[in-house]
Each structure stands twice: as C-alpha cells, then as structure tokens.
Amino acid sequence: MSTTTSPSPSPSAATGARRAGAGPARAFLAVLWRDLYVTGRELPVFLAQVVLQPLFLLFVFGKVLTDLGFAQPGYTRVLFPGILALTAFVTGLQSTAFPLVIDFSFTKEIEDRLLAPLPVGMVAVEKVVFASLRALLASLVMLPVGVWILGSIPWHAGAAPLFVTVLLLGCLVGSCLGMIMGTAVPPNRINVMFALILTPLLFTGASQYPWKSLDHLPWFQVVTALNPLTYVSEGMRAAMVPEVPHIQPWVSVLVLVVTITVTLAIGIRLFLRRAVD
C-alpha cells in the first residue's frame, strides 16, 4: 500500500482558500446540488415512482370510468386539476418525509451536511426547496401525460398566473408537511404512520371531487376543509376550469401561504431537534 504523504493538503496551506470561499450561501447551493445531482442520475426511476400513481388514477377515473359510462364526460375537467394538485402535494410530501426518516434513523448520511458550514436550519430549508423542485418536475410531467391519456387537458387564456402560483404553493405545502412527518415520526412507527396519514390525505383533499359539490355531505366537507390539499385542488380548478364552482382563489392562496409558514416553522424546529442534541 502506497503511503505518499506529500500531495495531501496541510492544515495551514488551504486555510486561506477556505476562509475566502466558504459561506453559508455557497454551502447551501452545494448541498442542493448534491440532491439534484443524485435525482438527475436516477431520473427515470424517480419519474416512474412519482408519476405512476397519478397516471393510474387519471386512467381509471378519467378514461375507463367515463368510457364505460359510470362517470360523466365532463368529469375529466374536474379530475385533471385535482390530480395535478395531488401529484404536486404528494411528491413534495414523500420527497421530504421518506429521506429524512431514513437519514435520521438509519443511514445517518445527512450528518456530513449537518457538519457543513451553514446553519442547520438552512439544511432543513434546502430539503424543502429540493422536495418542492421534485414535486414541480413531477407535476409538469403530468401535463403531457394528461394530454396522452385524456386527449386534451383543460386550459384557457389567462390561466397561467394563478396556475403557477397554486402549483408552487402546492409543492411547498406538501414538502413542509413531509418535513414534519419525516422528523416527528419515530422510525419504528413509520409504516403505520404513512398508512394512517398519507391515505386519508389522498382522499380528503378534494382531488377527485369539487369541494363545493359536498354541500350535501356537510361533515365530509368539514373534514376536507382541514386538509391543505383541498386548497391546492380548488386553486387548480379556479385556474384551469373556472366554470366549475370552487373556493375563492384568494382564500385558497391565503390558506396555503399561512399553512406553509406555520408548517415550515414547525418542521424546522423538529428538524433542529433531530439534528442537534
């Protein structure tokens, strides 16, 4: 085994370079780049992972059921914005929750980043930013998937500003909730918790039905109003199919902004508790 010592860095030699180059912003970007790099290398696997579920939902509810006559043809216009919201929300949630549980409880891989020269809270923020980018990518991929399965997707001139706003908020709110789950749930409960939390979230988020249509089922309307996903779905419908009765867009946006602020604050707190003893 060769043990040449000369080319290695000496402690004093690199000090100047480090002092000049280091900085929390730079460290933040490097940490984000690591996550993007790893996702980029596994892009097909990642897309299959996040697009398959909405794709099947869209196919069975939007195509099969309408073709068989169990659902009205107009249903796809209600369904597609909801599925888009679901994709953004769930992908964001899974992209923070799963890796954090695994990192903190098993692999400890995150330790190297917790020891990078940036505030630990910024590592948490990086996780949210990264998860939101993944969620955004997954949602955008759903657009051509929707055209492919349904033949066309609802759109109209002037939809873009609200569409982009709600999509970004949907990605963020899912990622922030995922951070809470990933840092609060003990590792031995992870399976149960995902079943008990994720499944109800999927079906109480007004993705498959417009919230206003629940007037005849008031108790369920109240339950769905507690799910942040409802406001993403309703905001998406307000943008893409404004003719369908929906929650006022400003209400949806306001609820999402408040939810993101609160869940991010809680998420960072919980993250700090796990990261620093």
Place this chain on the structure above:
Amino acid sequence: MEGNGQGPVVEVRDLVKRYRKAKTNAVDGVSFEVRRGEVFGLLGPNGAGKTTTVGILTTRVRRTGGMASVSGVDVGADPVRARSLVAVVPQRNNLDRSLSIRQNLLFHAAYHGVPAAERARRASALLEEFGLADRADDKPDMFSGGQAQRVMVARALMHAPEVLFLDEPTTGLDPAARLFVWDRVRDLEARGVTIVLTTHDMDEAAELADRVGIMDHGRLLALDTPAALTRGLPGRTTLEVAVALDGAPSDGLLDELGRLAGVERVEPVASPGALRARLYLTGDAPQLVAPVAAVVAGHRAQLTDVTIGTPSLEDVFIALTGRALR
C-alpha cells in the same frame, strides 16, 4: 483570537451537558486544552461522556454550561464558523451511499467551499494515499468497516480542518485495519494535524496519544502523558523472577525478597519445576534486579528469568475508579 499558531487549538472549560430528560450530567464539568499538532486521547468506558464532549466540540450537541472553543471560535456561539475548522470521523459509517467514494470526497469539499480544481486535486491525492484509488468509483455500501473508515478519514481531510476528531476509530475493526488506522494517525500527526480521539482501548490510547484524559461518569479524572500517568502508581510496577533451586531449600527466600527495600509484597506464582515469584514494587524495577540476584545467590540458587511488568493505563483506570474498564 484565532489560529495564531500559539496556545491551545481546542479549549474546554467547565463543560457540562445534560440531555433532555436525563437525571445526571453526561458531561459534568470537564476542562482541558489540546495543543496544536498534538494527538489527544479521551479514554474511558462507554457512557463516560467522551462522545458527548466530541459532539459539543463538533457542534452536533448543544452544551448546557461551560465553554468550548476551536481555534478561538466558540463552538456554541458560532457553530457555522466552527464547522469549517473541525472534521469528524464518526463511529458509524455515514458515507453517502448515493455517491461514489470519489464523489463523497468531492461533495464534502464542495459543502466547505473548496474550489473545484482544488477539490479534484485533493481527492486524487487522498484516494492514492489511503489506498483507495482503484475503488474510487465504487459505491460505499460494499465496503468493509475498515475501508469505510479509511474513506471517512480521507473525506474529513478534504477541507483541511484545524482539528480532526476520531470517535472510537478502531472499534469493530479487524487487527489489520486497526494497524492501518494507527499508521494513518501517526502520519497525520507527522503532518501537523491536531487530532482528538476517543477510545475505550487502553493500548490504543497509550500507543497513539501524546496526552490522555481519563474520563468516567462525565468527569475528567486525570490528564497527562501515558508515561506520567502510569508512573507514580505505587505497587503497580512488578518484577517477576524465576529461580532454579537445584535442591537448595527455598525456605526463607521469598520472605527475604519481601524484606528488600522497594518491595511492597511478594506473591508466589504457580510454576512446575521452578520457583516463580512476583514482586510488587514501590519504585523502579531495574534497580532491584541486582539486590534480588544477590538474595537468590545467597540461597545458593540460580536466577533463570527476570521480567519487568510496567503498569498500564488499565491499572491507572483501576486506581482512579476502583474498577476495571467496562
């Protein structure tokens, strides 16, 4: 004042840590300094507070009281700056399994703001030095404990830290891997890297550390060079002698040996066909060899073997705590 080459590079004063919901302090008023270029060992059983002390110095554990600084940077007040000055090799493999070995090194340096060209140069040099060059593109999940250890040391050096913390660096390694780590530690010391290592292995502490702090129950019980710690342990230096009697009577021989100046007590050691005895000394062993030989000759017997037993850090630990290392 930061990194002026003089003075201690690590300073710990009256450090206290009590974990949430704990009834006692994990670290209970510990003070020590580590000089630049020194290998400093924290020795003690599991649960003594070594890893917590290192955790505070590396910003992963928040202190409850006292002061801890690295190169003059208070690790509690300015953890971001402190993190650029320290590097940690943890007990457990925490390598990034999504990245190759080389990428583990490169990304680590990127987190620390090392410029790209410099990153690549350092990674190549360290991979070569640590015998990892031919596996640089492998993922770490197939690596043995010893190999992962090497990668983690190489990774830690990528941002040229002021102090390298090694937490139980050889626990669970096979003897060859252990020797490799020891050699690397000596290389690093020769290169001027300041090292703080924790261990519950006496031999390791004695072998590697310039100075050793002995910890138990969160307190630092003693701090000195291994030689100074073992010196001044009365009755711990022994002289073991074997005597061929050739029919001469052994009566009184042991008693007479026990009466020699500097001998605390004598114990016979079971040994077929010869007389063996262990003398527990209050002073240095070599000075007693001649008087012992004289006594043996006076009994018309022959001295066939002499072994000097010097006290180990284990003996120091027992003397300090009244029990063996767990």
